[in-house]
Amino acid sequence: MPRRSFRIGRSITGLGLFAIRPIKKREKIAEYKGPRVNAEEAGRLERRGNRYLYEINKQITIDGTPRSNVARYANHSCNPNAETYTYGGRVFIRALRKIKPDEEITYDYGNDYLKWVIGRSRCQCRRCRRRRARKQREARALKKRRAKRLARMRRRR
Ligand SMILES: [Zn+2]
Incomplete structure (x- = not known):
């Protein structure tokens, strides 16, 4: 992947990803990296409070805990400017629309996460605030x- 289009910075909920230059619609931003674990191991990690699990399918989950996985800093938004997609068994984040410099890069973590982990009434995304x-x-x-x-x-x- 070419040079990073983002930096890690302070956001309202901790750290977040921020564009450092204009990012084009559909442009690849980062890969969600980490060891692949099976459902059983993913369940174990989840019970231990791991919040960086990305379920690719029923069998494979990415444990995105390593700090080298910069994609893990992308926060959730109910009105996101990016999305994740799977390609060749790998997970990437790409822009849903044009993103301006200094804009926070967010994607929708999905209903389950919003409901069970964040809590609908506690979502800190811009739209909810x-x-x-x-x-x-x-x-x-x-x-x-x-x-x-x-x-x-x-x-x-
Ligand atoms: Zn929200």
Whole structure:
């Protein structure tokens, strides 16, 4: 693979991958590397709290724990700009759309991960944070309107 198109940097949930130059749509970004383990071993690792397991199929899972596996720093997003794909038994991350420099590179870890590991209400991706902020703003605005209405009613009495 040619020179890296990203750097590892601070993100809201720890470390993340950030583009260091424009990345073209469908451009390969990184390979998700690590030893291949069978389902039994994957289950064991999972119970021990390994969060870097990438299941290729029912038989083969990649243990992406090694720090040399830079792809493991790509965070989850519900509105991602990248995706994973399997080619010749290897797993890669590629851009879903054009990615601008300094943009965080994210992919969708899938429903199971979101539901069971992250927890839907605790997802820290940009979309979920924005949605929660909007809901809070709406709740505050509603409270304000109610308080005003109440004050008006009191004045009339
Ligand atoms: Zn999310």
